[in-house]
Amino acid sequence: GIVAGEAVGFASMLAIYARKRPRVPRVGHRNGERLLTASRRIFSLAVPVTLTRFVSSGLMSLDAVLIPRRLVVAGLSTLEATAVYGKLVGMAETLLFTPGILTISLSTALVPAVAEARAQGNRRLMSQRVNNALKLTVLTGVPSAVIFLLVPSQLCSILYGYPDAGRILGALALGGPFLYIVQTTTGILQGLGKAVEPFKNLLFASALKLTGIYYLTGLPEMGIIGTSLALVSHFVLMAVLNTRDVVRITGVKINYSNTVLKPLFAGLVMAVAMALVLENGGPGAAAAAAAMAVGLSAYFLVAVITGAIERSHIERAVQLLIQASQPIRRFSR
Incomplete structure (x- = not known):
């Protein structure tokens, strides 16, 4: 399975490279670089x-x-x-x-x-x-x-x-x-x-x-x-x-404030939210799933409020998701 996956991935990369590669000067061209x-x-x-x-x-x-x-x-x-x-x-x-x-x-x-x-x-x-x-x-x-x-x-x-x-x-x-x-x-x-x-x-x-x-x-x-x-x-x-x-x-x-401190604060709020859910829900799988859902929601909310996650980041993530889904939609058709 691993060999098959690596082979398909390698073939895909070759196909993408052949289609997307930029044109470069030939070796020896005056604008190029010697081999x-x-x-x-x-x-x-x-x-x-x-x-x-x-x-x-x-x-x-x-x-x-x-x-x-x-x-x-x-x-x-x-x-x-x-x-x-x-x-x-x-x-x-x-x-x-x-x-x-x-x-x-x-x-x-x-x-x-x-x-x-x-x-x-x-x-x-x-x-x-x-x-x-x-x-x-x-x-x-x-x-x-x-x-x-x-x-x-x-x-x-x-x-x-x-x-x-x-x-x-x-x-x-x-x-x-x-x-x-x-x-x-x-x-x-x-x-x-x-x-x-x-x-x-x-x-x-x-x-x-x-x-x-x-x-x-x-x-x-x-x-x-x-x-x-x-x-x-x-x-x-x-x-x-x-x-x-x-x-x-x-x-x-x-920028340690935006890069480290704000995500850490959001993580602290997430930990508190998860701990409260686990305390009331017990150690089971359902409580763990609920705790992760609540915790991640709290993390995202605090990160947006504090500016750790900016509007441009969200817009860029949406664009990437749309781009990533295009090959899947074409394949399904």
Whole structure:
């Protein structure tokens, strides 16, 4: 299934590229760029990006070996350690990464957008795009973290039938917004042609993560929760390092009031609203669904009132939904 999906996605991208690609000067044309020079520029970006992905995959493999072994040291049997690790990777992390569908798409789109602003030397446009991207990331990450914090067991029970995986998801929840910031800032740095910075930051953050996994997971009183905290520390450190590099390289001033404080306030109101519904409705799936509906409504309302979500954002979202639905409508006809 995965192979078939990737093949269809690849074929779709090729078709879109063939239809939408811009016309560029031929190699050797006086307005163009020499092949050797162009190749050097391409590989200066492609090599660190590919290396980052390669190292990330290698570190995931190392986690898969290290975590179960440290769980055994904490007192679990090999079978129990394998089962707990499966709940971490196959359930809790899967849910945590789900909002990343938006931020990964955003980071991909940011590469040419930021590169365009940089090529034009338009600092105002670059500042606008960086701040808007970070705001959208935080607006997505905050409500996700609130949901994962308040109803993790219910989500894992409904989706997987393992409510005990919820304690892992709850421990990971605070790292969610930082994970999404990492994805967005990586796209910004790659658009600036600074793909080496995310790679360096990945190495620093991974060293902290592996150290945390080794010591915290091996503690009997921590176990898999220690692993989760180590992962959260990894997300936090890399988000801080990436954001620092974005500010240092671009000189952009981040509007923390609109980007961070207002979404956090809306998230606090959302958490209170959800807690009130859960207190009156109990721990069941119906109460969890009602709490999420009420909480998200409260979050959206407060975000609009405070200006965290502006009218232009809503209009743009509606336009994107209309554009996305056009191929579906044509197909249905």
